[in-house]
Amino acid sequence: MRRVPSPHFGHWREHFAGVDLPVPIAGGATVTGVNFDNAASTPPLKRVRDAVNGFSDVYSSVHRGTGYKSRLATEAYEQARELVARFLSVDPQSQVVIFVKGTTDALNRIAAGQSRLDGRQVLVTEMEHHADLLPWRHRSGHVMVGLSPDGHIDLAAIEHALTEGKGTIGLVAVCGASNVTGFVSPIHEIAELAHRHGALVSIDAAQLAPHHRIDIGPASDPGHLDFVSLSGHKMYAPYGAGVLVAPRDFFAGAPEVMGGGAISIVTWDDTVWADLPDREEAGSPNVIGAVALGVAIETLLELGFDEMLRHEVELGQALHSRLRGIPGVGVLGGAEAPGAAPRLGLASFVVDGLHHGLVAAALSHEWGIAVRNGCFCANPYVFHLLHMDRREVEAVEGEVTSGHRKALPGAVRASLAPYNTALELDRFVEAITQIARGRLKATYEQAADGTFSPAGGWPRIASPLNTLVKIGGHK
Template sequence: MSSPHSGQWREHFAGVDLPVPVLGGATLTGINFDNAASTPPLSRVRDMVTAFSDLYSSVHRGTGYKSRLSTEAYEQARELVSKFLGVDEKDQVVIFVKGTTDALNRIAAEEARLNGRQVLVTEMEHHADLLPWRHRGDHVMVGLSDEGHIDLEAIEHALKSGDGKISLVAVCGASNVTGFVSPIHEVAELAHRYGARISVDAAQLAPHHRIDVRPADDPGHLDFLSFSGHKMYAPYGAGVLIAPRDFFAGAPEVMGGGAISIVTWDDTVWADLPDREEAGSPNVIGAVALGVAIETLLELGFSEMLDYEVGLGGRMIAGLSGIPGVSVLGGLEPSTGGTRLALASFVVEGLHHGLVAAALSHEWAIAVRHGCFCANPYVFRLLHMNRDDVAEVEGEVTAGRRKALPGAVRASLAPYNTEAEVDRFLEAVRQVARGRIKATYEQAADGTYSPAGGWPRITSPLHAVVKH
């Protein structure tokens, strides 16, 4: 295949050329640099969802034609996920869940039953990979290198001093704040060496990097893996949890129909996996959409897309580094070799992150994220805040003054984004950083900014169907 060119994959993604109203009543083609939050669907996935809606019915126990067809599609989606990740179904099970948060909470709920055990988390984790461990059980948090990377020595030290108490190491495959890609197989080797398992939060990694969970007898194998369809071009409410089959013991965390073999007046016999972990009616359309997304990404060229994204990310980070007053969290290390996603969080000196994000949207039709990206400890650290600084902010926020919350602006790219979009974004940031903000913005009590007089009116398609 010839080397990828800018825009090569754009036609395969839905809704990426939307005219967006901006300041002064004009419209511009929107730029979506908020892919780390959620991605648009692949067009094929969107079309399949429409087509499959005509065929959809309940799965597993229905004898009707549509039920049998839907069951087949649902199980095919499981197979696609399994093959994509190299899962050996003898040792591991593919469970369809709502998303990464749901998956991690399920692991934490099971893990919490094992009294006296600890989960090791890194300071880099998204709240979804921190709070379940913190509030359902016991955890230890290890620090990072000075630049905010995973610190293998710190992990090994914690495992050693855990004296066998640490049963699980929970780590993200890639950070949603810096885009740093974690050495997951090396962390896995360490975890296994000290008798622990590894859980990888692959919400950010799975859409961009090909992951192989590896066989159970490989020291670097991944025991648990979680990711979300909506970050992987299939925003229809399904996600995936890969887990060791022997992990689930006793009653499942979520109980209900479909999870049992038989229920008598006194007894419950749980079904085999995966059914016992998929109580209730599953999200068949979401799972099938995710399966189709995986197949489509493979067909379009997963690794070529990564190469392309790496180039695009490098262009963005190099560009940001040349803008006076802009600093990129985690430094300017480019994404060579796929060690960083095409993602950058940055601060503009003297300007609130919410103001920068509002101006990029309202004046340039550029969608970004701002704030702490559900990874408060990591962002506080990257902003060089000490414990006193954080305590002060905590006091303000607890008193309802959310304006005090610091943060950054995040731009996250996908294969449908183009060099021209990156260049327009860089020009926008350059102008904003120079103070060339045309509109007046007001800050609300929650810290967010909006144009004085309000945002241009949005007409949701639901207006056509909802009677007011």
């Protein structure tokens, strides 16, 4: 059944930069591009882009300068921190907001502080992005719990592992929402379980923060969140900053990253560390990135964040039901778990008989539609969703380690943002319908690294870097 498009469709589009870009497609034509690759990275809000430009005029190094610009920059930087804190309902008494590069950086910082978890292990689920898996695997070691056959978090499995662990698990690390299925995790229930067993909880909110409300909760609430990590480039502020919210007492000793700005005094022999957050922000911070993130949060709230989220959910439900209606298309993961929040506006799918890379290349080359394909940096989850057993995965591992990346399984992912419209969805559904029928307008070649490109190559790209080089007068 066709859903009625949201009355808000197109409502927010004018606020996002670069979303009506003309893109070259097969046969020499040009169409307005469709970006269904928002889970990878998002375009900036225009207000953020303009604020970054404006702020560049007053930019200066923060904290240590008495000059007017330095004071102004410091104020903007600290305001951004304040905005993040309010956005996530951080408890400033017990928690600290630290600016980092992004979610990967944030999670690695927690893992680097592993000694503070007294050498205990980290519990992860099979759903995790590699950023929320490898730092634990290669530092503390992890216990990985399985999921339901449909790809949902299994609370009973988490509880069982915590009980079996008998106090050896110091942290439960889960994603707030999956970048593969869009399932939203029951983070407060997981937090309660972790706390009951004497562990902390870390939420990888790279996907959750831009598409869902997060309420960290006061430390007195058993379901409160201890760590929350997010990336500015996934929430319309792609200027290199992200956030780690952490318990203040986690960062009690010497920081992992040491240098200027992190100290109170350094003598010939002694170092006295500064208070938080400075102690964990050694070196010159990414002021512009942090300000951009602050402006993005302010803008989302002003434009109507909750309404945007409703629009995304509505369009996402239409994406799912229409994809499921196309013969030959299989969507990864089942419906939402009973009682769970609606999934994010995101769907990963496979097309019978066609390599995921070929589908993605054809969407781009023939329809001007940007998606992502592969395993989305979540190999174990994708293997689970594709129902691959250990023997099959080992066979693929053998192929890949001997250099044959063509063997890598995967899927195609379409991921939405508030500026996407029902008309764009129509074009996408039409494209997948044609592709699933085998109606490709061009021929494609697969390279040794597994990627597909049109025979004869992609249409030439006018790189903005070439333009910059020309402006600079260089060849």
